[in-house]
Amino acid sequence: MSENQRRPITARRVILLLVVLAVLLVPIPTFHTPHSRDVVIDASQFEYSPPRLNINRGDTVNVTLNASDVVHGFFLDGYEIDSRVEPGISQKFTFTADRSGKFRYRCSVACGPLHPFMIGELVVGPNEPVWRASALAVVAAAAVLLGARKRRMA
Amino acid sequence: MTGKMGNRAALVVLVLVLAGIPASIVGYQYWLRPALADHRVVDIAALVPENGGFSPDLIRVGVGETITLRFAADDVAHGIAIGPGLDIDLGQIDPGHVGEVTLTPDSPGVYTYYCNTWCSPNHWRMRGILEVVDPTAAGAVGAPPDPIIEALIAASVDIDAKPQLAEGISPDRPNGEQKLETVEVPPGLLDPTWRLSHTPAEGLVALQAQNPEVADDVLTDVTAYLWSEPTPTVEIKELFAKNCAACHGELGAGDGPAATSTLETPVAFADVAWFRRGDIWYAKIRRGGMGTDMPNFGTLFTIEETRLLVDYLWSLSFGES
Numbered sequence: 148m149s150e151n152q153r154r155p156i157t158a159r160r161v162i163l164l165l166v167v168l169a170v171l172l173v174p175i176p177t178f179h180t181p182h183s184r185d186v187v188i189d190a191s192q193f194e195y196s197p198p199r200l201n202i203n204r205g206d207t208v209n210v211t212l213n214a215s216d217v218v219h220g221f222f223l224d225g226y227e228i229d230s231r232v233e234p235g236i237s238q239k240f241t242f243t244a245d246r247s248g249k250f251r252y253r254c255s256v257a258c259g260p261l262h263p264f265m266i267g268e269l270v271v272g273p274n275e276p277v278w279r280a281s282a283l284a285v286v287a288a289a290a291v292l293l294g295a296r297k298r299r300m301a
Numbered sequence: 302m303t304g305k306m307g308n309r310a311a312l313v314v315l316v317l318v319l320a321g322i323p324a325s326i327v328g329y330q331y332w333l334r335p336a337l338a339d340h341r342v343v344d345i346a347a348l349v350p351e352n353g354g355f356s357p358d359l360i361r362v363g364v365g366e367t368i369t370l371r372f373a374a375d376d377v378a379h380g381i382a383i384g385p386g387l388d389i390d391l392g393q394i395d396p397g398h399v400g401e402v403t404l405t406p407d408s409p410g411v412y413t414y415y416c417n418t419w420c421s422p423n424h425w426r427m428r429g430i431l432e433v434v435d436p437t438a439a440g441a442v443g444a445p446p447d448p449i450i451e452a453l454i455a456a457s458v459d460i461d462a463k464p465q466l467a468e469g470i471s472p473d474r475p476n477g478e479q480k481l482e483t484v485e486v487p488p489g490l491l492d493p494t495w496r497l498s499h500t501p502a503e504g505l506v507a508l509q510a511q512n513p514e515v516a517d518d519v520l521t522d523v524t525a526y527l528w529s530e531p532t533p534t535v536e537i538k539e540l541f542a543k544n545c546a547a548c549h550g551e552l553g554a555g556d557g558p559a560a561t562s563t564l565e566t567p568v569a570f571a572d573v574a575w576f577r578r579g580d581i582w583y584a585k586i587r588r589g590g591m592g593t594d595m596p597n598f599g600t601l602f603t604i605e606e607t608r609l610l611v612d613y614l615w616s617l618s619f620g621e622s
Binding site for chain 2: 213214215216217218233234235236237256257258259260262
């Protein structure tokens with residue numbers, strides 16, 4: 148078969164293309180009914196407690212933010228939430244975790260020498276890119292195996 | 302151009318850069334800016350108290366002289382306010398930014414510029430003095446004496462006394478409001494200044510002496526009504542939030558995040574036992590608590606602000622906030 152000869156459009160190839168498109172585009176069903184979650188985040192020099200929040204997509208998150216030493220801030224990337232908290236006066240805000248992925252929250256008030264390293268992360272699951280990439284790898288492996296068997300049989 | 306001449310030219314440029322840049326900065330600050338400005342401009346560097354606080358921390362200005370104060374935060378975010386009674390709040394100043402205020406004081410006095418953003422555990426120590434002097438008048442300027450505290454000291458009242466917290470009946474403020482007309486209130490209790498320098502416990506004794514036939518719980522309710530203000534202004538709530546809540550807690554339960562690091566456990570205003578013990582909050586706030594880590598706020602708040610704050614504190618002990 149020469150290089151510039153067009154490959155025939157076979158039924159196999161169409162099916163493979165449809166499967167790949169399905170893997171990439173079909174929304175992943177969630178088997179989880181969204182509910183409301185209460186989260187307490189404590190900000191101190193120079194960390195957040197908890198440093199990592201795992202939330203299911205669609206959940207409504209009620210955050211109570213406390214500062215335990217000096218004034219701190221809370222800026223959540225991707226959700227554009229900004230809050231400032233003074234020690235003793237807790238701040239409350241609510242957001243809906245409608246974007247999945249990993250988002251950093253960081254201090255937005257210069258609180259001390261290590262202020263730039265005061266970072267935590269919000270993980271809104273499921274982790275779609277990982278699942279889609281894994282499924283794509285499985286499809287690719289299956290296609291290679293099937294193609295090899297066909298060539299051997301020919 | 303020979304190599305030697307090129308070297309010399311490079312040396313001249315180097316000296317110009319090394320000497321010229323600092324010279325122009327210093328020259329601008331100490332010569333050009335004063336020459337251009339029609340009044341004095343003072344730069345104040347703000348650092349956390351552990352690293353020195355304000356520098357300078359004392360500024361003298363003559364009566365009628367216009368002065369511009371430029372506050373620069375050099376380490377963390379600070380908040381700058383000047384009090385008492387000047388109503389100057391520059392808000393939060395982030396590192397790298399400058400907060401500026403121009404004022405022309407018209408009477409002699411002593412004011413305090415202070416940080417009102419919790420910038421470090423020792424935040425409340427971050428204060429500087431702005432002294433307004435009258436060049437024509439003789440004698441030193443001092444902070445005006447506080448008439449209420451002077452009177453207390455003259456009457457040899459121990460402001461730092463620590464009586465035991467007493468068990469007893471819990472007051473019901475709304476009931477006190479209703480029953481106010483039915484009891485005979487001594488004129489002193491209707492005077493806000495008298496209430497500031499006397500405790501509710503003393504007020505109750507005075508009421509009992511005047512109304513021996515009325516039940517104690519009714520008189521306690523009336524005392525609670527007289528001593529408290531459950532609907533404070535936004536400014537007073539903010540005053541409490543910015544200056545008191547870090548130790549005394551958001552609702553006055555004595556459970557603020559800094560409460561564990563003070564010499565003495567902060568007072569829980571929300572606990573009604575404190576209403577019965579009845580310290581003279583006004584004096585404690587303005588003068589500070591000796592040996593307790595309670596700072597003095599008399600150099601920051603006006604007498605009126607302190608009075609409104611005290612009324613709010615008393616109302617916290619009945620759970621009406």
